[in-house]
Amino acid sequence: MKILVAEDEAIMLKTIDLRLRKDGYDVILAEDGLMALEKIRELDFDLIITDIMMPYASGLEIINAVRKEQSKKMPIIILSAMGQEDVVLEAFQLGADDYITKPFSPNELSVRVKRLITK
């Protein structure tokens, strides 16, 4: 199972990467929105985890790009910050499947990923 993680903050990125690799997933990392869009064009993913605020392209733009592509129906989890409830709602309207608020428990992320990826 291949998961794309789009997050520009190194500590978050490493934490998510390690948690998912320990769970046995093949993890592809993108440190900004543009890189994430390129990876989405090149590869097929089983799930995408994306931050909202990133350089070059936001998480909302990524969700929009993925959902516009009819063939790509993989679940999307957004990483939101405290106080971003309005953005989370917008993300759901665009087609996100779940969200997790930073700071988060890596184990909680693991459970949420497993729940979506095995649906």
Add this chain to the structure above:
Amino acid sequence: MSNLKQGFFQILQKISSPFRKSGPTGSTLKTGPDGEALYDLSLLRELEDDQYLLNMLNMFLQNIPAQLENIRIAAVDKNFEKVYQLSHKLKGSAGMLQSRPLMDLLVQIERQGKERQVSMNDIHQAVLAYARMEGSLKMEKIVLERKMARSV
């Protein structure tokens, strides 16, 4: 108070220092002299990976002061958008340390950046909040390095 009693209380104070108060090294919660929680490593310890934890401690020790300085410079330059973005990002990663004092200040500074009215005092308080935990984080790092060296 007699010299003997004074000496006794001094010893008692040393024993109940912030570092010892929170239990043996390797515990997750560190408290300050007033009992306030400085940080909590429980989220990071969930991964049960000493190398990862060491990497994270190194990153916190490097990134947090650097980012706080970047926030300060942005505030001096009245680059409010940058203050907002930097404090927003730092809030998330510092949040993994579960440092309530630092996070609360970063939330305030983030909001101030958005409102284009930043308090230099709040930035200074954030720097102090980090300074209060820096020593303990460094100790955690040293202890972890020694533990890992022993297990090689």
